[in-house]
Structure formats: structure tokens, C-alpha cells
Amino acid sequence: MADAFDLEIRRDVFCSQCKKWSRDPANLKRCSRCKASLYCDAACQKKHWSTHKVFCLPAPGHWSEKYRECQDGSMHQGRLELITWEGVVTDYDGEVTRTGWASAELEDVDELKQIFETHFHSDEEQFYLYRRFAFRWNCCGVKGNRVAGCDHHSARFPVPCTCDFCVMGRPVPDDLEAENAAEHSVARHGLTIPRTPDPRSFNRAMAAFTAASRTTMGLGM
Template sequence: MPTKKCAVCKKTSGPSYQPLQKCSRCQSQVYCGRECQTADWPNHKAACKAVLTNGEPWYEAYRKCKDGTRHEGVLELITWSCPKEGTGWGHCFEEESADMKEKFEVKYGGDEKRFYNYWPQGFRWTCCGMEGDMKYGCDHHGTGKKPCTCDFCRMGQALPDRIYNEQSAGRMGLQLARGPDPRSYSASHAAMATSMRAMMGLDEASDDE
């Protein structure tokens, strides 16, 4: 599970175990208190300004999916390791993570928008746990403004254990809905999804594994 740390002193909590505070302007950098935030401002200033475009987060332009749905969470840079996938900072191979982090800090100056354009798979949407380079569908399973478009919600089924319990970097630390989204059920879609999933062997594994 990813652990947030103060950008300056690397503490995981503030004085007297108070929770970390996000930069009020960009909401991306975290600090244990005002002293560390003030000390970091000369370094954080450029990246902080780059986070906002016309008063909105830079990732607003990337919310729309190819199926017409929209992500409703935050596009978050993956800075933690995922042992099961063997990935580290930036969701790249663990042995390459230090170089990737240096590239983000030096070549891209800590600018998440520029880095996203270079390495979108290094980000995840907090509403569904999908990686930043996934352009089709936000599987919110009933928590979004529009009906979920995943096969399971259309079939009126909750996510099976083998999918819901999957440990991936994009889903680590998130409390995601399991569904099904009651607005999504469609008899015709359910029949089609069931047939196509069987044809492609997508549901061969037991849900109890």
C-alpha cells in the first residue's frame, strides 16, 4: 500500500502524528507542516504553477474516455512500488525506477503534465485505478455520475474475486466499488457480453481462486 511522505523531511505524519497536509494550490505535494512547505517553496514553485491551467488541474483535458464516460477522480503519479508487478517509481521496472524519477525531476523539472505526455502509464486515475494510458472506460461501478460501462455491471454482476482482489500498482491504496451499477444492466448487453467473454475465454478461471 503506498505511503505518503513529506516532500522535505520524508516523515509520514506531522507533529504529534497529525496527518500530512497537501499544498493548497496544486493538491499534489504533501508536507508535515508549514516549516517544510516554506522550505520547499523555491523548489516546488515552478511545478506548482504548472499543475494549474486556466485555474483548473492540467489533467482536466484527459478525463474523457473513448466510450464517452469521464474520469471523476484525480490523475495521480505512481510513486510507490508494486511487488507483484515488479514495478517501482513511475510504474516502470523496479531496476529502472531511480532513473525514471531522476528524469522526471531533472529533464521535466517536476512538471507532471509534461511527464504525463512522455510516460502516461506512470499515472493512475483514483476513481477507478486505471493507468493513465488506458483510454477506454472508467469502471466506477455505481459511484460515477453516469452508468458504468464495464461488462460486469451490464450483466448485473459484482466484480468477481479474481478481479476485485487483483494487486496492481494502479489499484494499490484505493477503496474501489465492486458493483454492480444498477443503472447499467441491459438484457441485450448482458447476453452479448456473456457470449463474447465465453468465446474469448475471459471467465475460465474460477471466481473462488
């Protein structure tokens, strides 16, 4: 079990081409264009370009660049985007709140817009530091105040997904996906999140351990 756990930790950083693992991201080189994919060297990067070029999206000078790193070692592929649409937020007690611009309750929207325009002079970065959950990452629908990593379930990301279902090689069940969509409906507006497991994430030893743990804790499978 110690070896399996060790593999789980090391999965956070790897070469996008040859899949060589590293304990330290500093041992690998980042793509200078998108700052996301990691490579052993220029040779690996050149071999991977035909696949990577579709997702290599430069973001020169965009203020959200410095906030893209997640706790799990991955990097958000998109940008922070101010939420400007209406939606609903469901809290842990099941209470539903209608929200609008900046993910604020509808009655607070006008006042918040005035704060944004007059106090922050419409500077999105300064407003983000003031109200992080008013933004979402447009690659995965994770709100700006969450740093747990992209809930992507997609092999197009440089770092494999670390969620339980990808580790077990299973798609997200219908009931849990419906629950997720309701909880994150505002941040996921207009986005399609793949439900199929990231094939790179499957770990035979961890799959059995994860399934047993979820069963013991009464979590959905």
C-alpha cells in the first residue's frame, strides 16, 4: 500500500510526452507559450506538439496568469472570468438563492456594480482580490476562490485528474453529476464538463483502495 500511495503522490507532475514522473515540478520544463504543459526537454516538447498545439492557448499579459496554479500541481487552462449571468446557488442545507452579476444575490447587484466601477475603477484583478468567488475559471467551471484543482475529467489537461472516479477508471455516476451541476450551476454556465474518466489517472492499486474507502464512508459509486 505504501508503494501505491507513493505513486498517487508522484502523479501530480509528469512529462506530457513520455509520462516520466517527477517529485518536483522544477525538474521539468514548462511550455513557454501556455505555461501549462511540462516536458523533460525540448525533444519531448517537439514530439508532443502535434497533440498539444490544439490546447496551447497563449494568454500574454492577462492578469489571471499569476493565479492559474492549483493545489494539486495542475494549472488552469483557461482564464478567470467575471460571472455576469443569473443563476442559482444551493447551500449545504438545500436553501436555494438566486444570483446575478458577480455571483451576488439579485438585490445586491446594483450596489456591487457601483463598487466595481467607482472604487475599483472597473479593474477586474483588483475586484477579484476583493471578491474571488465572483469569478470562475472558464476551462472547468471552478470558482475563483477554490484552489482544489480542475474538476475536468479530461485527458487534454497536462496533469491527470486526481478525483476518485478517474483513479478508479469510472465515469461520474448520474446522481452525483446532477448534484455537482446543481451545486456549481453558476460557475459551470455554458461549459460542457466531460464525465468520462481521464485514462491516464487509472491506478489499479489505488482503485481498489478508493472504492473500499468510498463504500466505507457511504459515498456514491
